[in-house]
Amino acid sequence: MERPKSIPEYFISKRNIYVQIAFTTVFAYAFINIYEPFGAAHWYAITKWQFLLYSGLLVLLGMVVVIVSRVIMYQINKVRSVSILQYSWMVAAEIIIMAAFFALIEDYALDDSRTYAELWFIAIQNTALILLIPYVISLLFFAFQEKKIKLENLTFDYLRKPAIDFIPFRDENGVMRLSLKKSDLLYLEASENYVLVHYRVRSEIKQYLLRNSLKKLENEMKPHHILRCHRSYMANIEQVKMMQKGKKGLELHLNGPENLVIQVSKTYEPVIIAELDLLPSASQSL
Numbered sequence: 001m002e003r004p005k006s007i008p009e010y011f012i013s014k015r016n017i018y019v020q021i022a023f024t025t026v027f028a029y030a031f032i033n034i035y036e037p038f039g040a041a042h043w044y045a046i047t048k049w050q051f052l053l054y055s056g057l058l059v060l061l062g063m064v065v066v067i068v069s070r071v072i073m074y075q076i077n078k079v080r081s082v083s084i085l086q087y088s089w090m091v092a093a094e095i096i097i098m099a100a101f102f103a104l105i106e107d108y109a110l111d112d113s114r115t116y117a118e119l120w121f122i123a124i125q126n127t128a129l130i131l132l133i134p135y136v137i138s139l140l141f142f143a144f145q146e147k148k149i150k151l152e153n154l155t156f157d158y159l160r161k162p163a164i165d166f167i168p169f170r171d172e173n174g175v176m177r178l179s180l181k182k183s184d185l186l187y188l189e190a191s192e193n194y195v196l197v198h199y200r201v202r203s204e205i206k207q208y209l210l211r212n213s214l215k216k217l218e219n220e221m222k223p224h225h226i227l228r229c230h231r232s233y234m235a236n237i238e239q240v241k242m243m244q245k246g247k248k249g250l251e252l253h254l255n256g257p258e259n260l261v262i263q264v265s266k267t268y269e270p271v272i273i274a275e276l277d278l279l280p281s282a283s284q285s286l
Contacts, residue, residue: 006081009216010146011139013172017070020138024066027134028059058105062098066131069094095131099123149174167224169197171211178208182224186254187262188234190214203257229264229272237275 010016032055069090076082103119153168153176167185169178180199189196195217197208218228225237235252242253243264250264250272264272 005084007084007087008143008146009077009172010142010174011087012070012073012077012082014074015173016138016142017074019142020135021063021066021070023138024131024134025059025063028062028130029056031130031133032059058102062101062127065094065098065101091131091135095124095127098131099127102127146174152176165224167221167226169208169210169212169217170220172213172216177210182236182238185226185236186239186256186260187236188214188217188221188226190232200256205256205258205260225275227268227271227275229262229268231265233262235262235272237272240276243272243276 033052073082073087073090076086099120100123103116103123106114106119106123107116153170153174165182166179167182168176169180171177178197180197184199184201186198186200186205189198190213191209193211193213195210195212195214197210199206199208214228214232214234217234221227221234226234227237228234229252235254239255240252241255244251244253246261246263248263249266250269252262252264252272254260254262
């Protein structure tokens with residue numbers, strides 16, 4: 001069975017979620033005041049300035065639904081990738097819930113003569129316009145930004161490509177933050193929402209704090225033989241000098257000015273053993 005296609009990571013990165021919510025809020029406020037949906041023209045006799053105030057409060061209340069939806073989506077994405085179908089259902093749920101809320105205001109607070117079902121149906125159409133237009137614009141903008149970053153990174157990689165193998169490290173938004181000689185990189189360590197890059201500079205071991213996750217870096221690092229060996233670690237396999245059985249399972253001993261030992265969890269043991277079998281330079285003591 002074919003696996004559902006995942007939504008691009010940059011669509012629901014924390015930064016882009018903030019941008020999308022802010023843009024949607026501004027668009028919705030302008031839309032309501034220009035187009036006057038939801039029967040706004042028939043509201044109580046109020047001045048233009050009062051309407052600007054009340055419509056602003058209405059938009060902010062509606063954005064609470066969007067914020068809750070995006071928080072849920074962001075948390076789900078931390079555990080597993082969000083599919084395009086799931087993303088679409090979440091957006092549809094935002095429209096339906098917000099429309100129900102707006103129809104409720106018209107029915108009870110504004111005492112509209114139409115039935116609630118009729119008000120809700122009209123509200124769904126108007127809410128879809130208010131949300132989908134800024135969503136489509138923002139997603140197209142994010143896609144354009146991502147393509148631009150990838151093009152810049154490709155250009156950067158091409159210009160920087162030397163005889164020695166360099167490994168680029170990018171943050172969660174795809175922006176280049178660090179480039180290291182492969183022979184200097186030792187291992188990567190998860191640190192909450194960051195990754196600690198441990199590398200060697202002559203006789204010292206240094207760290208670089210990168211805003212990203214091991215999950216996102218895993219596929220990027222595979223071609224460089226930087227493999228996941230534990231929930232919290234990825235190791236440069238070419239820097240392994242010995243693998244042995246410890247009290248808690250397999251351990252990787254890395255080259256370095258001091259004794260560096262990385263734990264291998266049961267899940268990743270077969271992959272690491274198979275990889276080291278292809279690298280005869282690494283001693284194995286099992």
